[in-house]
Amino acid sequence: MAERVEIVRKILDSNDRLAINNQKRLDNHQIFGVNMMASPGAGKTSFILETIKRLPADVKLGVIEGDTAPVTIDSDKIIQAGMPAVQINTGGDCHLDAVMVEMALDQLPLEALDLVIIENVGNLICPAAFKLGTHANVLIASIPEGDDKPYKYTNIYRNLDVLIINKTDLLPYIDFRLGYFKAGVEALNPGLITFPVSCKTGEGIEAWINWLNTKLGERKA
Amino acid sequence: MHELKVTEDILRIANEEGEACQAKRVTDIYLTIGKLSSVVDDSVQFYWDYISQGTICEGAILHFNRPPALLRCRQCGEIITLKDELAPCSECHSFDLEVISGDEMQVDQIEIEKD
Numbered sequence: 001m002a003e004r005v006e007i008v009r010k011i012l013d014s015n016d017r018l019a020i021n022n023q024k025r026l027d028n029h030q031i032f033g034v035n036m037m038a039s040p041g042a043g044k045t046s047f048i049l050e051t052i053k054r055l056p057a058d059v060k061l062g063v064i065e066g067d068t069a070p071v072t073i074d075s076d077k078i079i080q081a082g083m084p085a086v087q088i089n090t091g092g093d094c095h096l097d098a099v100m101v102e103m104a105l106d107q108l109p110l111e112a113l114d115l116v117i118i119e120n121v122g123n124l125i126c127p128a129a130f131k132l133g134t135h136a137n138v139l140i141a142s143i144p145e146g147d148d149k150p151y152k153y154t155n156i157y158r159n160l161d162v163l164i165i166n167k168t169d170l171l172p173y174i175d176f177r178l179g180y181f182k183a184g185v186e187a188l189n190p191g192l193i194t195f196p197v198s199c200k201t202g203e204g205i206e207a208w209i210n211w212l213n214t215k216l217g218e219r220k221a
Numbered sequence: 222m223h224e225l226k227v228t229e230d231i232l233r234i235a236n237e238e239g240e241a242c243q244a245k246r247v248t249d250i251y252l253t254i255g256k257l258s259s260v261v262d263d264s265v266q267f268y269w270d271y272i273s274q275g276t277i278c279e280g281a282i283l284h285f286n287r288p289p290a291l292l293r294c295r296q297c298g299e300i301i302t303l304k305d306e307l308a309p310c311s312e313c314h315s316f317d318l319e320v321i322s323g324d325e326m327q328v329d330q331i332e333i334e335k336d
Contacts, residue, residue, distance in 0.1 A: 001334065001335065001336075002248060002332055002333070002334055003242075003332065003333050003334075003335065004330055004331070004332050004333075005238060005242055005330060005331050005332070005333060006329070006330055007234065007238050007328050007329060007330055007331060008327060008328070008329055008330075009234050009238070009327060009328050010325075010326065010327050011227055011230045011231060011234070011252075011254075011326040011327055011328065012226070012227065012230055012326060013230075014230070093223070093226075094223060095223060097226075125259055126223050129223070129258065129259070130223075150307075151306070151307060154306045154307070155257060155259065155324075158320065184307060186316060187307040187309070187316045188306075188307065188316075190316050190317050
């Protein structure tokens with residue numbers, strides 16, 4: 001005989017619970033965690049390297065690098081720049097999830113860190129659905145991607161704390177309507193903190209560092 | 222997007238709940254997946270047919286409820302149904318909107334056979 005059973009259980013709930021654990025772990029060490037998302041090639045790693053160069057000397061950063069392929073190209077660059085880094089190879093998965101981050105945190109010297117940046121897999125859809133346990137969602141958009149991205153990838157723009165617009169040095173060469181782009185962002189996330197930057201010239205990065213410093217100060221207060 | 226992970230989680234939940242009720246077979250699974258969750262029904266169904274094999278959920282029919290997203294205007298309190306992703310509040314034309322539903326993903330009910 002057939003019988004209907006009421007359940008009401010959230011799908012991917014286990015990820016959310018693990019994300020909360022990850023955040024507690026960061027909080028216990030007074031670490032500020034950043035989930036850095038972008039499409040492939042937007043300049044995530046370059047931006048992290050520029051951040052490392054400009055961080056105050058007493059700020060210790062750890063980086064978790066997510067990639068779908070079994071390579072250590074990104075983490076090698078971070079280690080070369082003098083900061084600890086862990087590479088996660090998702091084995092084809094299009095995003096990082098809280099389990100992967102939990103395992104990566106095990107490999108970082110958390111007691112010595114103030115800031116953890118997680119470089120998510122290059123993708124504008126899936127990373128938005130998986131909480132990692134970080135304190136801020138940051139998206140790096142870049143000029144060559146085109147000005148229509150907020151209109152096409154609404155979900156990720158809705159859930160951001162900070163937007164970086166990278167490769168502004170290319171603005172003279174590319175038909176990127178900054179006003180059109182910003183109008184889309186404003187419709188989805190009014191008042192979103194936005195930093196136009198160029199990793200090539202270094203322009204604008206100081207403003208991001210100032211924001212980061214304020215956040216780090218709040219953690220230690 | 223990541224329909225395999227979503228489908229695996231649906232199977233895990235349905236198997237657990239079915240076994241807890243001593244079900245011999247789970248015949249139907251009722252899901253609510255909000256329109257803002259970028260999950261494609263057909264893709265879930267495709268994975269489902271494959272990964273449910275050999276479990277008490279094998280052959281179960283997936284029923285998808287896809288409610289639209291609701292937004293609340295922070296300025297005037299109006300609640301609007303999301304049709305155009307970038308449209309302002311229909312009352313006061315503010316863009317200061319917050320998503321109040323539409324990104325939910327849950328297993329609501331299962332139908333089981335005991336013998």
